Amino acid sequence: MSPGPGAARPARPRATVKMVAEAAGVSTATVSYVLSGRAGGSAGVAPATEARVRQAVRELRYRPNRSARAMRTGRTGLALLSLHMMSDPWSLAVSEAVAAAARADAAAGDGAGDGADVVPLLLADGDWFDAVQRQDSDVVYLDGVRDDATDRERLAELVEQGRRLVVFSETLRPAGFDVVRSRAVPGCRLAVAHLLDRHDDVACLAAAGLVGAPGPTRFTAWTDGLAGRGLPVRDDRVATYETSQASAFAGALALLDRPDPPSAVYATTDFAAIAAIGAAHRLGLRVPDDVAVVGVGNTPDGEVSAPPLTSVGPRDFFARQARIVLDVARDGVRGDGRVHEFDWSLVERESSGRRPGGPGHHDQHLTGADPAPVADDPTGGPGRTDTRTEH
Numbered sequence: 001m002s003p004g005p006g007a008a009r010p011a012r013p014r015a016t017v018k019m020v021a022e023a024a025g026v027s028t029a030t031v032s033y034v035l036s037g038r039a040g041g042s043a044g045v046a047p048a049t050e051a052r053v054r055q056a057v058r059e060l061r062y063r064p065n066r067s068a069r070a071m072r073t074g075r076t077g078l079a080l081l082s083l084h085m086m087s088d089p090w091s092l093a094v095s096e097a098v099a100a101a102a103r104a105d106a107a108a109g110d111g112a113g114d115g116a117d118v119v120p121l122l123l124a125d126g127d128w129f130d131a132v133q134r135q136d137s138d139v140v141y142l143d144g145v146r147d148d149a150t151d152r153e154r155l156a157e158l159v160e161q162g163r164r165l166v167v168f169s170e171t172l173r174p175a176g177f178d179v180v181r182s183r184a185v186p187g188c189r190l191a192v193a194h195l196l197d198r199h200d201d202v203a204c205l206a207a208a209g210l211v212g213a214p215g216p217t218r219f220t221a222w223t224d225g226l227a228g229r230g231l232p233v234r235d236d237r238v239a240t241y242e243t244s245q246a247s248a249f250a251g252a253l254a255l256l257d258r259p260d261p262p263s264a265v266y267a268t269t270d271f272a273a274i275a276a277i278g279a280a281h282r283l284g285l286r287v288p289d290d291v292a293v294v295g296v297g298n299t300p301d302g303e304v305s306a307p308p309l310t311s312v313g314p315r316d317f318f319a320r321q322a323r324i325v326l327d328v329a330r331d332g333v334r335g336d337g338r339v340h341e342f343d344w345s346l347v348e349r350e351s352s353g354r355r356p357g358g359p360g361h362h363d364q365h366l367t368g369a370d371p372a373p374v375a376d377d378p379t380g381g382p383g384r385t386d387t388r389t390e391h
Contacts, residue, residue, distance in 0.1 A: 015060035023056035024049075078137040079120045079329055082128040084144040085243055088271050089301035094143070095120055096300075097318035101326050118329050129154045132163065139164045139329035147171040164328050174337030178328055180321055184296060187312035187344030188221035188268070191294045194310070194346055195264045196229050198353060199292060203237040203255045203262035205248070205272045211240055218268040218296060237262055241272055248272040252279035256291065263291060264352075270295035270302045270311055277305055277351060288353040298347050307350035314342035 017035075021028045026049060033045055034053040045053075056062075079098060083091040098120045106117040118138060123131045132140050140158070145151045145167050152172075158165060159176035168180045195202045202222070210219035223233050236258070239251035252275050255265060267273035273295025280287050287293055287307055295302055298313025314320075324340055 015057075015062040017062075019060055020053065020056045020062050023060060024052040026053060076136050076138055077118055078135070079118050079325060080123055080132060080135060080137040080140045081120050081325075082123040082131065082140065082142045082144065084124075086122065086124040087245060088269075089274070089299040090269070090271065090297055091124075091143075093300050093318045094141070094321070095122055097322040098141070098325055101319065101322040105326060118326060129158075132158060137163075139166060139325055141166045141168070141325050143168040145169055145172065164332055166325050166328050174339060176333060176337055178324065178333055178337045179339045180324060180342070181339055182314050182317065182342040183344065184218055185216045185221055187346070188218045188296055189225065190344070190346045191296060191310075191312045192222050192225035192266055194348070194352065195266055195292060195294055196225055196231075199262075199264040200229070200231060201237070201262045202226070202264040202266055203239070205239050205241065205251050205255060205265055205267040205276055207268050207272070208240040208242055210268060211238065222266050241275075245271075245275060248275035249279055252276040253282070256280055256283055256285060261285070261291060265291060265293050267293065267295045270297040270299040270309060270313075273309055273311070273351070274301060274305050277307070277309070287351055292352045294352050303349075305351070310347065310349045310352035312344055312346050314344055315347075317342055 017028050017031050021031045024031065030045060030049065031053055034050050035057075079102070081095055081098060083094060085091055102118040102120065121135065121137070128142055128144060132142075140163055142165065145155065147169060152175075155165065155167065155172075155177060156175065165177035166180060167177055168182075170181060170183060172179055192202070202225075204219065204222040206219045206222075210217050213219070216224075226233055237255070239254045241248040241251040248271060251272070252265070252267075255262060256276070256279055265273070265276045267276055273293050276291075276293050277287050280291050280293070285291050293309065295309050295311040296313065298311045298315070298317065300318070302309035302311045320342070321340075
């Protein structure tokens with residue numbers, strides 16, 4: 001008897017390894033072997049048998065039981081991503097890249113792999129140390145760690161517990177964890193120079209924690225750039241923002257909604273630069289004809305802004321970093337850990353005046369570390385608004 005209109009349909013029973021084995025006409029051991037990702041190309045399982053198992057997995061919509069797998073293999077299938085501000089394009093790009101890479105790994109086994117699939121779990125804001133301790137995972141990615149005694153002790157405790165860590169930091173050194181390093185200040189100097197080559201009235205939209213902070217920082221890249229051209233640093237050409245889109249938008253309005261607006265805006269993140277473009281549109285200013293805008297981070301959101309945003313940052317950063325995270329999830333940290341360096345370059349797009357169809361990258365490219373010490377800068381990842389370390 002079928003259920004009447006509006007009646008709840010009985011839940012479809014969750015597929016099990018035994019059900020897959022029966023559908024494929026094989027043993028449960030064979031199913032487990034195929035789902036482990038070891039079957040392809042080995043003499044243990046014939047290709048035709050493997051194909052039947054994977055077909056049964058698709059038809060039954062089988063999904064591995066992560067709790068059972070964790071007990072059996074010691075793997076949870078989870079990648080914890082501790083991201084300071086989830087509305088920031090940089091955070092979104094980090095999480096989307098890890099998710100895309102994990103899906104690609106799973107697809108290599110037709111989506112049925114029991115050993116390759118990793119699901120990102122986002123930890124936004126809050127105390128990253130407490131959150132990580134509460135949730136087991138195969139890897140933890142941290143983007144808001146300070147290089148101070150307290151956070152170094154926290155990292156050491158997690159390493160002692162056997163946690164696999166990837167830490168985004170300008171200054172931390174590996175100590176049982178991997179470090180992703182992407183030095184922003186040299187790239188920021190490229191951004192400022194790019195604008196000063198075309199304009200003599202360049203304003204700065206800066207994260208609040210940068211103004212007055214010891215340098216070199218993303219903000220001093222602007223003040224030093226002006227000084228190097230013999231131009232004054234005017235108070236009315238500086239606006240700051242906090243950690244919200246509304247704050248960045250308000251800061252941009254403060255710079256642009258005046259009788260004598262600047263002809264260009266250097267923003268210390270892509271997040272703020274996109275807000276500046278929006279503020280210009282609100283005021284009826286054309287970008288780049290009335291005001292040019294350059295950001296920091298080379299985030300995917302900048303590529304699709306209107307107009308596309310000129311920015312500085314590492315190329316293919318998010319996909320390459322995602323690969324690092326998933327490799328550590330699978331293989332663990334090698335020895336005391338490694339530093340993964342990312343070089344920066346200027347990516348010239350329409351927001352600073354490049355004509356459509358012109359070259360997509362400026363000819364300036366940075367390789368290696370900043371020759372000057374870089375201060376602990378609270379602007380976060382390449383396109384970040386406000387995290388605890390400069391990326």
